[in-house]
Amino acid sequence: MSQSVMALVTNLVLILDAKGEIIYASESVHQCLGYEVAALLGQPAADFLTFEQAAEVKSNLNAPPAPEWRQYQVRHQNGSWKSLAFTWTNLLGDPLVAGVLVVARDITDEVQIRRELAEQRKFYQTILEDLPYQVAVLDEQGRYVYTNPAATGNPEVRRGIIGLTDEEYCHWRGHDPQIAVNRQRHFDEASRSRRWVNWEEVMRDPDGHLRYHQRHYHPVFGSDGQLDRMIGYGRDDTERQRRLMMNARQTQALHLCAQGAPLQEVLDQILSALEASFPHSQAALCLGDEALPGPAAPGMTADILVGTARVGTLELHQPETGDLAEAQPVLDHLAGLASMVIERDLHLKQLERLAYADGLTNLMNRPAFVRALNQALASGQRPSVVILDLKQFRNVNSRYGHAAGDALLIAVARRIEHILPGCGVARVAGNGFALLIPGGPVESVITALPQVLSQPFAVRGETLYLNAHIGVSSEAQPQEDAEATVQEAEHALRQSKQLGQTISRYDAEEYAVELTAMTLEAELRQAFINRQLVLAFQPLVHARSGSLKAVEALLRWTHPQRGAISPQVFIALAEQSDLILDIGGWVLREACQQAAAWPGGPVQVSVNVSARQFESPRLKEDVLNALLVSGLPAHLLELELTENMLMTSGRDVVDVLEQLKALNVRLALDDFGTGYSSLAYLNRFPLDVLKIDRSFIQGLGLETYGQKNLAIVRSTIALAHELGIEVVAEGVETGLQREILVALGCDLLQGYFFSAPMPLEKAVTWRFGSGPRLTQP
Numbered sequence: 001m002s003q004s005v006m007a008l009v010t011n012l013v014l015i016l017d018a019k020g021e022i023i024y025a026s027e028s029v030h031q032c033l034g035y036e037v038a039a040l041l042g043q044p045a046a047d048f049l050t051f052e053q054a055a056e057v058k059s060n061l062n063a064p065p066a067p068e069w070r071q072y073q074v075r076h077q078n079g080s081w082k083s084l085a086f087t088w089t090n091l092l093g094d095p096l097v098a099g100v101l102v103v104a105r106d107i108t109d110e111v112q113i114r115r116e117l118a119e120q121r122k123f124y125q126t127i128l129e130d131l132p133y134q135v136a137v138l139d140e141q142g143r144y145v146y147t148n149p150a151a152t153g154n155p156e157v158r159r160g161i162i163g164l165t166d167e168e169y170c171h172w173r174g175h176d177p178q179i180a181v182n183r184q185r186h187f188d189e190a191s192r193s194r195r196w197v198n199w200e201e202v203m204r205d206p207d208g209h210l211r212y213h214q215r216h217y218h219p220v221f222g223s224d225g226q227l228d229r230m231i232g233y234g235r236d237d238t239e240r241q242r243r244l245m246m247n248a249r250q251t252q253a254l255h256l257c258a259q260g261a262p263l264q265e266v267l268d269q270i271l272s273a274l275e276a277s278f279p280h281s282q283a284a285l286c287l288g289d290e291a292l293p294g295p296a297a298p299g300m301t302a303d304i305l306v307g308t309a310r311v312g313t314l315e316l317h318q319p320e321t322g323d324l325a326e327a328q329p330v331l332d333h334l335a336g337l338a339s340m341v342i343e344r345d346l347h348l349k350q351l352e353r354l355a356y357a358d359g360l361t362n363l364m365n366r367p368a369f370v371r372a373l374n375q376a377l378a379s380g381q382r383p384s385v386v387i388l389d390l391k392q393f394r395n396v397n398s399r400y401g402h403a404a405g406d407a408l409l410i411a412v413a414r415r416i417e418h419i420l421p422g423c424g425v426a427r428v429a430g431n432g433f434a435l436l437i438p439g440g441p442v443e444s445v446i447t448a449l450p451q452v453l454s455q456p457f458a459v460r461g462e463t464l465y466l467n468a469h470i471g472v473s474s475e476a477q478p479q480e481d482a483e484a485t486v487q488e489a490e491h492a493l494r495q496s497k498q499l500g501q502t503i504s505r506y507d508a509e510e511y512a513v514e515l516t517a518m519t520l521e522a523e524l525r526q527a528f529i530n531r532q533l534v535l536a537f538q539p540l541v542h543a544r545s546g547s548l549k550a551v552e553a554l555l556r557w558t559h560p561q562r563g564a565i566s567p568q569v570f571i572a573l574a575e576q577s578d579l580i581l582d583i584g585g586w587v588l589r590e591a592c593q594q595a596a597a598w599p600g601g602p603v604q605v606s607v608n609v610s611a612r613q614f615e616s617p618r619l620k621e622d623v624l625n626a627l628l629v630s631g632l633p634a635h636l637l638e639l640e641l642t643e644n645m646l647m648t649s650g651r652d653v654v655d656v657l658e659q660l661k662a663l664n665v666r667l668a669l670d671d672f673g674t675g676y677s678s679l680a681y682l683n684r685f686p687l688d689v690l691k692i693d694r695s696f697i698q699g700l701g702l703e704t705y706g707q708k709n710l711a712i713v714r715s716t717i718a719l720a721h722e723l724g725i726e727v728v729a730e731g732v733e734t735g736l737q738r739e740i741l742v743a744l745g746c747d748l749l750q751g752y753f754f755s756a757p758m759p760l761e762k763a764v765t766w767r768f769g770s771g772p773r774l775t776q777p
Helices: 002-008 027-033 051-060 108-130 155-161 166-173 177-193 238-258 263-277 327-356 366-378 393-400 402-419 442-454 482-499 508-515 517-529 567-575 579-596 611-615 619-630 643-648 653-661 679-684 706-722 735-743
Strands: 012-016 022-025 070-075 081-091 099-106 134-139 144-147 197-204 210-221 227-236 282-287 299-306 309-317 384-390 424-427 432-437 457-459 462-464 468-472 503-505 533-542 548-559 563-565 604-608 637-642 666-672 689-692 726-729
Touching (some): 081 108, 144 155, 155 166, 166 177, 177 197, 177 210, 238 327, 299 327, 366 424, 402 424, 402 457, 517 567, 517 579, 563 567, 611 619, 611 643, 689 706
Parallel strands (some): 468 503, 548 604, 666 689, 689 726
Antiparallel strands (some): 012 022, 081 099, 134 144, 197 210, 210 227, 282 309, 384 432, 457 462, 548 563
């Protein structure tokens, strides 16, 4: 019966005698170790163990250990080793057994599994320890049970954090308590939602600098559905955030540059971009005399260049601790950006100088003079304007040559500046000068001028004497229109010439009588009612081919008795009342209808918009009505606006222009260079076309002004094309002017070289080169 029972036992059962020899072995020994039971009897048990364990068994045989499971390596019959757990029971004193009872069980698979698990644990532990991402494990109560070195690199902190909550940890390390509050909130959210929770966290490092982190909580639940632990992942996002901040500041610098912001403001943005990238270092931007050959402190520099000339340095000084090995490419890049904005600023200033300075005398030109007058009026001054025209100046050019004439103009400019230093002086025409008298000594200036000019001039070995006609405006009132004041002086100058006087003062009553403004306005109203106003059309051609691109619609009035009335006269009269709004609406409708019915298909048409129209809220409605009635596609209508109109408008100019652009019509800036020419507005306004004023075009190819005008036109075309704006040159009158403009890359040309404004019946059949060009009336 006992043999049968023992055969069913799976554990190994051995009985050893006092010498350690096997006196009994169960059948399971054969199944586990492969030995025949009979072959084992009488064999020392130690022969089947490792050397170390055999010695242990021999020494303990007389005093077997307490009944507890101990692991031994036992040799299999095939020579392999198996892991068995033994328990020893001393029954030597029992007469029925008279030996040591050994019970063993095979734990080879268990040992292998534990070994593999240990290796896996070591493998994953190694990964966690070397992982650059921050990993922390918290128990269900939010206490830390593990953090890897990336999460807490300081070994002391890593040991000390175990068992702490975030509240206790922040208190210990002196962090903002709100960090612990936020972490607990996200901990609760992850536990409740049973999903990942992500957030961004900002902390200060021991040096007081902000560090940005991406944080994640991943909840792990037990078989009972309760939270078992929370795994926290993190990544130091500081460098990426700094790059983003640097890019944002760099973009802001470019945006400010495009808007025409002051150079120092743009450079401050570049410097802040560098400081955002390397907050532990000291950054400096030095220009001119401040730019030393190298930094005063250890660090690195990058040169700021304009062309090949070094104008400054961008410097990054290394802190007491820290490595700037990766800083040089960033430094070089930002120094290049600084070079670009400084060079652009210099070019813009040069362009502005060309646009506002007379190329011969270096005095203000007419646009600059009007700008200075506007500034004086805006500041509350009561300035006066004096315009003088040199008598018989053409005789100087004819007798002594244009070089002598130019030298004489320069001498006149220098003498006026020297004798009258308190006045603003400008050259406003070929031999015309204007003086801006701030207020006060008007009479003394008027008296001094003839005496100043009557003194002889020594020019190229010749002694020349000059006289002048002088026109004087009335004292301008603050906030008056500068152009109106200039026109007063010009009117007085014309009076001086007509009457043969040296000095003539503006008389408003005489001026009004001369123009018969009231009569003309009444007659203009009647002419509008009787349909006496007509449109003429002047072609705009492609610069290279001369083929028709568009036509400009121009308003004309032929008075039954007075004949042709200048548009400058009757449009100015219309603008003094709401009549201009009715006329302007009719011009839009008529121009669109004629353009839509153009032989061969609709043609693009340009229509001038007056200042009063632009100020009126009905402009948008008039444009829509003209397009709907005519059926002309909106993109074929181009509205021409002047600089003065946009600069002096009381409305939100950008808003009005955006409303018009929303209709899909084109917007053109007319007479560019004669008004404010504020380059910053070219970027702000949604313009499609820029029309260079004829005054710059007519000088092209001339010996005296050609190079200056060429520089202005070239710069204007390049600037417009950079901004994606099409360029039209007005007032083209010669083939040479056309050739120059084609070479400069101008898009469209307009002027008497191609055709004067024509009636509709001639305009619809016009082809460049098909016949003699119309001459200027």
